[in-house]
Amino acid sequence: MSDVRPLRIGMVSPYSFHVPGGVQFHIRDVAEHLLGMGHHVSVLAPSDDDTELPSYIESAGRAVPLPYNGSVARISFGPVASSRVKRWLAENDFDVLHVHEPSSPSLSMLAMWAATGPIVATFHTSNPRSRAMSAAYPLLRPGFEKLSARIAVSEDARRTVVDHLGGDAVVIPNGVFVDRFAAASPRAQWQGTTERPTLAFLGRLDEPRKGLQVLTAALPEVLRAHPGVRLLVLGRGDAEEALAVLRDEPAAREAIELLGPLDDDAKASLLRSVDAYVGPHTGGESFGIVLVEAMSAGAPVIASDLGAFRRVLDDGELGLLTRTGDAPALAEAVRAVLDDPAAARARAQRAAVGVRRYDWSRVAAQILDVYDTVTLGADKVGEDPRLGLLARWRPKVS
């Protein structure tokens, strides 16, 4: 499929691999896929010295917690990190530099400032136009001018780039190893029966944007039609708040099984086993990777009608969409899926085919095409000479 020559690729993660997160998983997966294709990949990331890291990840030193975009990110920023970035660039002689999320103060931003040559940036988040961003933009503009290519992981993330930063970005979705989910083995304890169908929820329990509270509020109504339903909840965090609405609903409380955080294999098995996956998110999702994972595993999907989810589910072709934050509507959709399992299965089968467009084999090829385009006839990645008087005195080339 790919006819791209072997490249030396430098990737920069803004967040520490010490903490799990969508951006880190994305970088890990794409790096491993590209390594498997015979490219050289080095990932620079903040990390605490005691964390075990795969050999292709280079530590850029300690990360500090910083609240960002509604959650806490661990990042590195400052003169020490900056000189570490420069050393890494000098040591590696990259053909292309790929920074992730360079609009937040992070290693990525430092790398974008420090380097010249082919630089690619991926924007992961989507958020409405913010005052802080608009105010900061004139300061950031010179850095963004250096980017040879900008990638957004979804149409929503692209909108954010266009609105905040101007210019454009190409949309290349997040990737998933579809086969890992498709080939996972179901586990009997999570498989539903006609009497006791199972639903799955994945995500932080105490982050309202993941929407567990909407699902728990919908549960009593679901139970009235299907009294045997079990809701399997995977994720870390404190469920107290989301369960508070069920104070007077002991049956609903009993239908919920908290599994805690599980590893990747168990997650895939869970999605393979259940009768439906529910994504009641209320916002903050720019792509919807968890939906794609559920679709890969062949689980029927019921999700909020957020823009990103709408697109992943082909406007309801590949799964049911319900009004965001609307518990009664969600209850009705869940009932519809449990009432007519054949229709749900048919949709899930279509989804399992459609989801192939997010498989890493395709997504990584698209990313490689970007690298190939920006390196075509370009110099290697080098250190940016300081802009200003001194730079002007250098003999002019070309």
Add this chain to the structure above:
Amino acid sequence: MDHALERLDGTWGVVLLTVLLLLVVGWYLSYLAARLDRLHHRVETSRAALETRLARRAAVALEVSRQLAPPAGEQLRLAASRMVRAPDAPVSEAGENLLARALHQAFADQKQVTRLRADPATGELLDELVLAGERVQLARRFHNDAVAHAQRMRRKKVVRWAKLAGTAQMPQMVEIDDSQPESLAWQPPPQGGIA
């Protein structure tokens, strides 16, 4: 001490301030010039990349045209052969649009594409055509983005007033139809295969 301050207030102060101001203005101008220089470089590199991609698409389209029956095949052959050129020849927007139209016409019919794909060699050729088209889209996006940034800088009053761009021409976006025929759109592999 008092004496020194008094003197600073006077002529020396004015001189010092002027020198400082000139230094700051000089630094700022050279900083803008360096940014502009870099943007021009990006425009040139990305334009060269786009030209290479367009030449590649034309070459593949020409090859594909040999597999098609006339008249669509003949039309595509004509349009493509006009665009097969030395990689550094300037882009002909009209010619590229003609090629795009010929491609759309040649692959208007999904059934015909399915028939063509029945032959594995032709199928591979069509995949290559799609890939070449996707790469044109990427290269054009990146080039036009560079042009947009460069144009923005060039329109700044300071840049115009100080003639920082010198004699370099105002970069222009490449406006061509780079859409791909629907019928060639990417399809998921039939049975969980690896693409």
